[in-house]
Amino acid sequence: MDFSFLSPVPDSVLAYNEVLSQQTLGTNIKIHSSQNGIPDLKNVKVAILGVLENRNDYNYIGETFQLNEIRKAFYSLFPGSWNITIADLGDISRGETVNDTYFALKETIINLVKANVIPVILGGSQDLTYANYRAYDNLIPMVNIVNVDAKFNLGDSSKPIKNNSFVGKIILDKPYNLFNYSTLGYQTYFNPQEEIDLMESLYFEYYRLGEIANNITLAEPVMRDANIVTVDLNSIKSAEVSLKQKFSPNGFDGKEICAITRYAGISNKVSSFGIYEYKPSKDDEITAMLIAQMIWYFIEGVNYRVKDDDFSDESSYQKFITLTESEELVFYKSNKTGRWWIEIPFLSNVNNKLKRHTLLPCMHQDYIDACNNKVPERWYKAIQKNSL
Structure with a gap:
């Protein structure tokens, strides 16, 4: 080097x-x-x-x-x-x-x-x-x-x-x-x-x-x-x-x-x-x-980094699906750390930049908000950015 x-x-x-x-x-x-x-x-x-x-x-x-x-x-x-x-x-x-x-x-x-x-x-x-x-x-x-x-x-x-x-x-x-x-x-x-x-x-x-x-x-x-x-x-x-x-x-x-x-x-x-x-x-x-x-x-x-974002092993996370008025939102929670992610669906009709960004880090509060019919703003922005 x-x-x-x-x-x-x-x-x-x-x-x-x-x-x-x-x-x-x-x-x-x-x-x-x-x-x-x-x-x-x-x-x-x-x-x-x-x-x-x-x-x-x-x-x-x-x-x-x-x-x-x-x-x-x-x-x-x-x-x-x-x-x-x-x-x-x-x-x-x-x-x-x-x-x-x-x-x-x-x-x-x-x-x-x-x-x-x-x-x-x-x-x-x-x-x-x-x-x-x-x-x-x-x-x-x-x-x-x-x-x-x-x-x-x-x-x-x-x-x-x-x-x-x-x-x-x-x-x-x-x-x-x-x-x-x-x-x-x-x-x-x-x-x-x-x-x-x-x-x-x-x-x-x-x-x-x-x-x-x-x-x-x-x-x-x-x-x-x-x-x-x-x-x-x-x-x-x-x-x-x-x-x-x-x-x-x-x-x-x-x-x-x-x-x-x-x-x-x-x-x-x-x-x-x-x-x-x-x-x-x-x-x-x-x-x-x-x-x-x-x-x-x-x-x-x-x-103190922990590798908790490998979602290929089903025993390492829990999956939650919520329905808001306009969207079905999918959340993942790591069993190891308790940290949360939200899934960004692929938009098949656009040139997809999100190959490595299909899961967006979020908070437990985002899941609670989704359960109360509120779409997380970070999720909305990621979707919009991917369709630009």
Whole structure:
């Protein structure tokens, strides 16, 4: 595998690591160092990958950044009772152009995903999600992206890509591999009405901050269907982060964002995960520690993944059929985990994109609603999207 784009973890971080307790994560993970080179990825399940690129931030004024404080915070944490191996592969430095950085990130993700390693990407600007998405062009036929964000970031796709318009590029650039795009935690006053209307017309899913904060479990079935999860740190409320990171008085609190990243980890489909829009400042410890804990909870989720979506064995699930006024809905419940799915019927008269999406993750509440003659909105959107 070619990892020539990666620069090692700085010696200052490794020196900090030397004085930590032998039980901490820093002394128990494989680290890319200038002394020892890139570690062997055999048995590695999760790899941390920094990307020092922020030039497509629409507020960019020439500043650079580093990820040392995040690494120090993460290394200082103690692992859970995990049985997975973690690596820190160091950083992709900014290329001569932003497209060079995109290429380096894309190739690195391809190599990791093919090796069954989940990259945890720590980045500057969130437009790096575009490079993450393009890495899947030849990996799987259709891609589902979940964005934890206060904004949709659809933007004007006719203009050059920025961190507030990268989703428009993902939707409109060939090859067209996007099947579903979901936003968790959007805040209406940060989004123009035409973007909200566009999300609706494309049958994409979007959940307001209040919806998710009132019932955090709504995030679980959305994450269960995701291949790529991207988190904008601006979705976290100002009180939880340091000076330069402050964006809005409203947003997820630390506990909620960690629960969401744990759901992302538990999902059997999620094969890459990114945390973006990091802006270090002198009082940076609090943001760095929060990001470290988000990574910790993601890895905790990966450790507790359960293969419960194989419905070829009838003894592993229960099947429920409900009748609403307009539809017959078929639900499946895993005997192993208690998680629920709803069947998406094939539409034989259309070019079917849903070959791998015949079962849509849902909640027990969706089944209860169907019993009360209410068709779940996720099911309706999936049907509409498949007939576009």
